[in-house]
Each structure stands twice: as C-alpha cells, then as structure tokens.
Amino acid sequence: MGGTCRRGVFPGGADMSRRLRDERVARMAAMATAALLSSCAPAGAPADNDRPRVSAQPVELFDGRVIPGMPELLGLRAQYELRLEWLAEKRALLLGQMRTHGIGMWIVVSEEFHQDPALYYVAPPLQYARRRDVMVFVDAGEDGLAAYSDYWRPTADYRRFFDPLPAARNARGIQDTPTGLRVLWERYEPATIGLAIGGNRGHDSSLTHDSYRFLADAMGPEAESRFVSAAPLIEEVFDTRLPGELEHYRQLVLATDVIAQTALSNVVITPGETQAEDIKWFFEHTIAELGVGGKPWFEIHVAVQRFNEASGEMILYIHPSPDDLVFRRGDIIHMDCGFDYLGFASDWQKVAYILREGEDDVPDGLKTALRNANIVHEAFATAPRPGMTGWEATLAIAAELEDVDFLPSLYSHPIGYHGHALGPAINARDMDLSSPPEWDSHLRAGSYRSIEFSATTEIPEYDGGTVRVPMEDDGYLTPDGYEYFRPYQTEWYLIR
Structure with missing residues (x-):
C-alpha cells in the first residue's frame, strides 16, 4: 500500500525474455526455500507430502463407516x-x-x-x-x-x-x-x-x-x-437468514464433517503415536489447502476420557487435552472444530473410540451413552418453535427429557455469520432450571443454531464410572423444530 505504480512494457522481444528469466529464477528460489524449510521442520512434524489429507471421493473404513467426499466449495x-x-x-x-x-x-x-x-x-x-x-x-x-x-x-x-x-x-x-x-x-x-x-x-x-x-x-x-x-x-x-444461503451453509457443514470424520479415523490417528496437537494441525492444514480463504474461528481441540482397567477408575476428564497427550487404546476422543467460509461459521463436535486389543466394537455401555445423546438430539428436533424465547425453548426441551436415566446438559447457541452468534441461548447446564437468564430474545424461523449439549451416562463396563458424550450439530429452525444440516452421529467412530 502507498507505493507508486510504473507503467509496464508490452511483453515482447527482449522484454519477454527478461520476464521469463526472472520468473524462472523466482520459481527456483521458491523451490530452494521450500526445501530448506522442509529440512528444518521440527522433529515429529510430517513433511507436507507425508501429511494425511481428506479425499474428494467417499472413503470406506474398516468398520463400514463411509466418510463423504469433500464437497467443492466456491473460490474467492x-x-x-x-x-x-x-x-x-x-x-x-x-x-x-x-x-x-x-x-x-x-x-x-x-x-x-x-x-x-x-x-x-x-x-x-x-x-x-x-x-x-x-x-x-x-x-x-x-x-x-x-x-x-x-x-x-x-x-x-x-x-x-x-x-x-x-x-x-x-x-x-x-x-x-x-x-x-x-x-x-x-x-x-x-x-x-x-x-x-x-x-x-x-x-x-x-x-x-x-x-x-x-x-x-x-x-x-x-x-x-x-x-x-x-x-x-x-x-x-x-x-435473519435468506433462503438462498441454506444450501451453501450445508456445504460448509458437510466440509466440516468430512474433516472431522477424517481426523477421527486411522487416516490421522495411530494409537501410541498420534498426539492431541496433531488433530489441530491436521484441521488447520486441511482448511488452508482448500484454497477458499477459510480459517478456524477458535482453537481446534480434543478431549480424552479414559478408563484405567488396573485401578478400575476413570481418569480426570480434561477439556481440552494437553497438546502432547498421546492417544491410547481404549480412549474416548471428543473433537471440537469449525471454520469460517463465505461469511459464515460452522461449529461441530463428534466422538470416537480407539479399540483395545481384541475388541472389534465399543463396549455396550458406550453404545447406550451415544443413544442417550441421540435422545437429546431428538428433543431439539421436536420441542422448540419459532417465536419462543430461549428460556421457553429450554423448558420445552427439558420437558422432553424429564424422565431420562442419564444427565443431559444444554448449552446451545445461535450460529451463522459468527460461530457464537447473536440470538437467544438454549441453556441448562446439568439441567439446572432454577432461574431464567437475565437477558433473552425470541427464536426466529429459519435461523441457524449450534445444537450443543452433552449426555452423561454410567458405564457398567467401567465399574459404574460415567462418560460424557458431548455433541454439537448445526441446524435450522422450521415450524416443527430444528432440522439438522447433516445427520447427527448415531454410531461411534472407530479407530483401531
């Protein structure tokens, strides 16, 4: 900025040769710089050619899960x-x-x-x-x-x-x-x-x-x-959302889902080797490589819940996990991610399980835990209505969950132009309904929401220890409740 522009010479004859020579020198210098930077990469950081990547085509994994192909997003x-x-x-x-x-x-x-x-x-x-x-x-x-x-x-x-x-x-x-x-x-x-x-x-x-x-x-x-x-x-x-925005936002959500599912698979995770920070950098690199100007709007992170078979106890649930935490067999991984694109933001949380030696599926208690989370998914899909205040929607969802035998916790926020967007919250941490919020407003038809919550369930295989299943899906409000942009997770993402 602030410099002066020189009128260019029409590219012909000697001028053309000089320009081509300069471009060739610039390319060689760039290649040399890239090689130098690659040789100086910190220990443990994979070279660019060795990094895992998402696929433009659907990918079927060992357990039958199919990761959708990365959608083609709009250029700048x-x-x-x-x-x-x-x-x-x-x-x-x-x-x-x-x-x-x-x-x-x-x-x-x-x-x-x-x-x-x-x-x-x-x-x-x-x-x-x-x-x-x-x-x-x-x-x-x-x-x-x-x-x-x-x-x-x-x-x-x-x-x-x-x-x-x-x-x-x-x-x-x-x-x-x-x-x-x-x-x-x-x-x-x-x-x-x-x-x-x-x-x-x-x-x-x-x-x-x-x-x-x-x-x-x-x-x-x-x-x-x-x-x-x-x-x-x-x-x-x-x-206020426009009808024409919806399918473009759906593509953003799909792209987020593809990256998250790939991160929570053996494409990225090798038990005993992969660290928590590797997930974050996979997400960062993948978004940059899309070439659409996107970037995460918060620090991508994971959390781990782990049952110690020797002591019969659950380790302390730390959210987020330390960067140097190494994933182990038996780990329950929770990933929180999202990024900006086309003036919008996504927000997404999913869970995965690393199979122990000899296992080919998650313990039955974890299946129950995920089904419990899906009960909360359905309460969001059926209870809220346009025109409700955030508190009224909270009470309507709570009524749907009144007799469950697990502990829901609601902390849902609007989404759209910003990841934490303006609008009413649907909030009842650990189902505390003792008082309405100091500030509230009304749910708008067609508005987008981050349907964010957790469901905590006792797991018999973990000696009665509890596992929290956090979930976050993006949806939009219809006259009959929230529709999800993508099907919510109903099966554990398995890693072996």
Whole structure:
C-alpha cells in the first residue's frame, strides 16, 4: 500500500525474455526455500507430502463407516459475487427491520484494527484499512432507506450500496466526515440514532469510546441525546437468514464433517503415536489447502476420557487435552472444530473410540451413552418453535427429557455469520432450571443454531464410572423444530 505504480512494457522481444528469466529464477528460489524449510521442520512434524489429507471421493473404513467426499466449495471470487447478491437482498430488508425496532438512523463505525462485526454484512466484503469508516442508514420516510458512507476509495460495487456523505473532499479525496454527519442530522432529524452500544456481546457493543465521542462532537448535543442502543436491530440483521444461503451453509457443514470424520479415523490417528496437537494441525492444514480463504474461528481441540482397567477408575476428564497427550487404546476422543467460509461459521463436535486389543466394537455401555445423546438430539428436533424465547425453548426441551436415566446438559447457541452468534441461548447446564437468564430474545424461523449439549451416562463396563458424550450439530429452525444440516452421529467412530 502507498507505493507508486510504473507503467509496464508490452511483453515482447527482449522484454519477454527478461520476464521469463526472472520468473524462472523466482520459481527456483521458491523451490530452494521450500526445501530448506522442509529440512528444518521440527522433529515429529510430517513433511507436507507425508501429511494425511481428506479425499474428494467417499472413503470406506474398516468398520463400514463411509466418510463423504469433500464437497467443492466456491473460490474467492465466486464467494465475493455471491455475497454481493446476498448483501442486496439483506439491504432490501433493512428498512423494515429498523422500523420494527424504532431506529430512525443507524450508524456503523468501523476502525482499522478494530473492525465492526457488522462491516462485512452491511457493506461489500472488501479489504478495509482506514483509520475510521462511517456508514449511515436512514429511514427517509416515503423515500425509503438512504445509505451514506465516507469510504475513501469506493469501488463500483461499493457505490452500488452507498451514496457519499454530503460533505466536501480534500485534495486526497478524503471527506469531511464531521460536516457530513452534521448535515445528515439536520436533514433528517431522526427521533432515534442507533449505535452499537448497550448490548450483551461484542457484536452489538462494538463502538469504542473514542468513536462515540467522535459522533457526539460531530453531530452535537441534541443528536447525542437521541443516541440509543441498536443491539436488538443488530441481532435481527445477523440472525435473519435468506433462503438462498441454506444450501451453501450445508456445504460448509458437510466440509466440516468430512474433516472431522477424517481426523477421527486411522487416516490421522495411530494409537501410541498420534498426539492431541496433531488433530489441530491436521484441521488447520486441511482448511488452508482448500484454497477458499477459510480459517478456524477458535482453537481446534480434543478431549480424552479414559478408563484405567488396573485401578478400575476413570481418569480426570480434561477439556481440552494437553497438546502432547498421546492417544491410547481404549480412549474416548471428543473433537471440537469449525471454520469460517463465505461469511459464515460452522461449529461441530463428534466422538470416537480407539479399540483395545481384541475388541472389534465399543463396549455396550458406550453404545447406550451415544443413544442417550441421540435422545437429546431428538428433543431439539421436536420441542422448540419459532417465536419462543430461549428460556421457553429450554423448558420445552427439558420437558422432553424429564424422565431420562442419564444427565443431559444444554448449552446451545445461535450460529451463522459468527460461530457464537447473536440470538437467544438454549441453556441448562446439568439441567439446572432454577432461574431464567437475565437477558433473552425470541427464536426466529429459519435461523441457524449450534445444537450443543452433552449426555452423561454410567458405564457398567467401567465399574459404574460415567462418560460424557458431548455433541454439537448445526441446524435450522422450521415450524416443527430444528432440522439438522447433516445427520447427527448415531454410531461411534472407530479407530483401531
């Protein structure tokens, strides 16, 4: 950034030869660097060619489990074009959402190194690197929604969604933002000005003190007296799904499932050798190799439950496991993973069992434990309804589980643009229903949810020790409950 561009020479004759020679030298240098880095890889880290990989085709394992083939995800440009289409559809909904929440003007302020979470969902998904960008959305009455921005270098795509602030530009093309904000205030005099303050999460409380003061000083004390929390509006913007998003999100969930199932198999795990951190790095490398700009949105990790046959006791369940933990036969592995793609996030937890010598299946007690988890899956699928509060949905699910002989624990959250997205929680840790949450909202039809919970069951083969089966599946809300994007796990993933 900030450099000058030279006009290139048409590639012909000597210029063409020189360019080809330079490219050849660059390739040779890159190959030499790669070889050097490979030779310096830390002990225990496999070379790139030796690392396990996912398959584009279905893979059948020794126990009959079939890992689906990795779906073909969209490249970066195709993602960008699709997100522009979705942005236009979401923009058409914004005026109605603002009126629902009584917001006459909504101001989004995004700062370099502190980007507002709404930025890429109210503006084109470009690379923003400016001290402060201001976007203003106004209910202009009969004229509909007006949208303004002081963005310094608007592309053609950006100009589709914003008019410039009504203010002059200096010699560098930078607008006088305070003057523009003041003009908008005087032109529209909105009854309320919504800001990202007063919410419950970073998504809806993102405005910094400095940016608040910037707005207040620019617009004046009367405008400041009309500043209100835009948190309910921001939640609705984030939690409202478009019909066209669903199948693309399903592909993200499928890709997550393929990586997780591959990680929880002998493709990646060799008992007595593979360490917990190897799972994390397999996931990291695999996402990078997809070439779709995806990345994990949290630290991928595993946890292990282990029964000590000699002592007859379960070892302490540590979540997450230490990086250097080596998987052993008889281990119960729980993996928690997810990644960003196409402006969305996935969140996924699955379990596997490493067969002991002489075993060809899991102990019957573990089969019961997984069936118990599936009972909770079904309660989520049947009990919640659009319009319920998170607490009402929690109580409805709890009623379905009232007579079970295991201990469920619910800790489900919305998902969508962010892994831990805005919206109501469905939460009853260890089925504690003693008090409703301090803050709650309503479930929206079509919204996505991370259906996250655990089921703890006594295992006879472990001398009555308990095993917790954590699960996390992504689903979407229908009039009849939650539909899962992928079939939930009903059989243990086996490793030998």
